[in-house]
Amino acid sequence: MVFNSLVCLIPFLVYITYLVSHRQLNVLYWEFNLLLTCIFIFILISFLHIFMSISCATTVQISRPIIYLLHSYLLNHGFVCSRFNYLGKMKFRFLGDGDCPDWLLAQIITMSRMTSIKMKLLGALVVKSILSNGEIDEDKIKKLTQDAKLDWDDAMSIVSALEMIITSSARYEVNADDLSSELQQLGLPKEHSIVIGRLHTDNYNQIHDHLLAQSLRLNALSSIDIETKKDETKNSVMVTMGLKIKKLDGDDEKVSINIPKDKLAVLIEEMKKVRGIMEEMCSIKTM
Numbered sequence: 001m002v003f004n005s006l007v008c009l010i011p012f013l014v015y016i017t018y019l020v021s022h023r024q025l026n027v028l029y030w031e032f033n034l035l036l037t038c039i040f041i042f043i044l045i046s047f048l049h050i051f052m053s054i055s056c057a058t059t060v061q062i063s064r065p066i067i068y069l070l071h072s073y074l075l076n077h078g079f080v081c082s083r084f085n086y087l088g089k090m091k092f093r094f095l096g097d098g099d100c101p102d103w104l105l106a107q108i109i110t111m112s113r114m115t116s117i118k119m120k121l122l123g124a125l126v127v128k129s130i131l132s133n134g135e136i137d138e139d140k141i142k143k144l145t146q147d148a149k150l151d152w153d154d155a156m157s158i159v160s161a162l163e164m165i166i167t168s169s170a171r172y173e174v175n176a177d178d179l180s181s182e183l184q185q186l187g188l189p190k191e192h193s194i195v196i197g198r199l200h201t202d203n204y205n206q207i208h209d210h211l212l213a214q215s216l217r218l219n220a221l222s223s224i225d226i227e228t229k230k231d232e233t234k235n236s237v238m239v240t241m242g243l244k245i246k247k248l249d250g251d252d253e254k255v256s257i258n259i260p261k262d263k264l265a266v267l268i269e270e271m272k273k274v275r276g277i278m279e280e281m282c283s284i285k286t287m
Contacts, residue, residue, distance in 0.1 A: 092182045094169040100186060107161035108187045113148040114158070116191035123199045126162045131203075131210055162196070169200045170207040176200055219253075220246040228261070237261040 091097045111119065122144045129136045136159060145155040169179050176197035183193040225242035243255040259267070 090185070092185075094165065094172060094174045094179050094182055096168070096172050103157075104161055104164060105186060107157050108183075110150065110154050111158055111161065111192060112187070112189055113150065114145065114192075115147070116189070116195050118144045118147065119192050120195045120199070122158065123162055123166070123196060126159055126166060127199060127203045127207070130163060130167060131206055165196060166200060166203070167207065167211060170204055171211055173208075174200070222246045222252065239264050 090099070092100055114122070122141070125136050125140060125144075128134075141155050141159065142152070145158070150158070165179075165183070174182075179200055180190075180193040180197035183196060184190055188196075222244040224244075227240045227242070229238050229240065230236075237260070239259050239261055241257045241259070243257070245253045245255060247253055
């Protein structure tokens, strides 16, 4: 049994050596952290491979995200120290060339418990929810996650992870191959990564346009009503504008503006000047 666990340790040592040589491991120092990593890997693999009778390939797939989490924990709690230079953290294009959040990394393990087919169906629900700004059908979520024996909190965590992956990939204009490759680096099975990559490709344009329409916007203008009244006392015409505003929470808000007709003409002229400046700036930016 000990020999089998040692044999199972070889792929991990090769994997770590590759990452070190390519400067891709997110939290690894040359001395103490490497030693801690090897010890932890040996214990983890021995437990999974011997006591749970899990195959070598499956053990490697399951253990990879756990090891990443261990690295982050050691670094954040001051257990890792070395006089050698820090190799640098992994950067992911689908996260805007940033680091992977620990909570998302933790969900990779949970997502791996689902089948790729169920992941595809759940991803389609998430895409629909993103485009419609609506809630996902809870019954469908429970049905898709019941085979993996996930509780409700885990299921919703997967939904949040998928939503972040899909929206962030569209926001940073990542292609499907890069997205799939980076998800596999985080420990997600290849089949699951390919499924998410295809979802990204099929819905990229719609999601990108949807995110663009929502950017830098707090509330949306739904309608405008204009009414003119003659003020006999001041011998002038008063213009009343009624604005109907769609707020982010879905509620409607009505705002009324009263302004004399002569002042309205001045306001319109000033707004035309501002619009001309904005169009000029846009044309310069696109050149």
